[in-house]
Amino acid sequence: MPDSATERIPVDVAVGVLLRRDAQGREQSFLLTTRPPGKVYAGHWEFPGGKIEAGETLEQALRRELQEELGITIEQVHPWKVDVMDYPHARVRLHFCKVYDWQGDLQMLEGQQFAWQSLPVQVQPVLPGTIPVLRWLAQEQGFEGNTHVE
Numbered sequence: 001m002p003d004s005a006t007e008r009i010p011v012d013v014a015v016g017v018l019l020r021r022d023a024q025g026r027e028q029s030f031l032l033t034t035r036p037p038g039k040v041y042a043g044h045w046e047f048p049g050g051k052i053e054a055g056e057t058l059e060q061a062l063r064r065e066l067q068e069e070l071g072i073t074i075e076q077v078h079p080w081k082v083d084v085m086d087y088p089h090a091r092v093r094l095h096f097c098k099v100y101d102w103q104g105d106l107q108m109l110e111g112q113q114f115a116w117q118s119l120p121v122q123v124q125p126v127l128p129g130t131i132p133v134l135r136w137l138a139q140e141q142g143f144e145g146n147t148h149v150e
């Protein structure tokens, strides 16, 4: 197969949308982290996660990634949305999962920064793959206007 064709086979990525809820159970803020130094799009804000490895389920991959990156043990995983993004460096299929509960304090084990955000997101720049997620959250919350600062 030509290289151009093999390059475009999507890589599956498990992504966690960690949410804090208010006393009424409404989703209040979500966790964004920066891509660590040395990675593609270093410094861009995204939802934590990473590639699903051979033999792993989505849930196993997310649990492993969030343990490695944030030092937390997540509880229930709620698969939410799937989106394919085409980057110059890769084509990725992003499996976004909501997570409401976890054990342990957040630690930035890969030198990332973190921010609890609500709409409109104030940190920048956000990763292109993050923007559709902000729109879905806006739809669910009935939020109108720009989802992030450009």
Ligand SMILES: Nc1nc2c([nH]c(=O)n2[C@@H]2O[C@H](COP(=O)(O)OP(=O)(O)OP(=O)(O)O)[C@@H](O)[C@H]2O)c(=O)[nH]1
Binding pocket: 013, 014, 015, 039, 040, 041, 046, 047, 048, 049, 050, 051, 052, 085, 087, 090, 092, 094, 127, 128, 129, 130
């Ligand atoms: N973690 C994460 N990755 C995302 C998001 N949106 C998005 O387009 N991506 C893309 O999905 C891919 C995830 O790969 P990664 O580099 O974070 O995964 P990883 O930790 O397993 O990487 P590595 O083991 O290759 O270093 C990247 O190409 C990244 O640009 C997002 O919200 N979170």
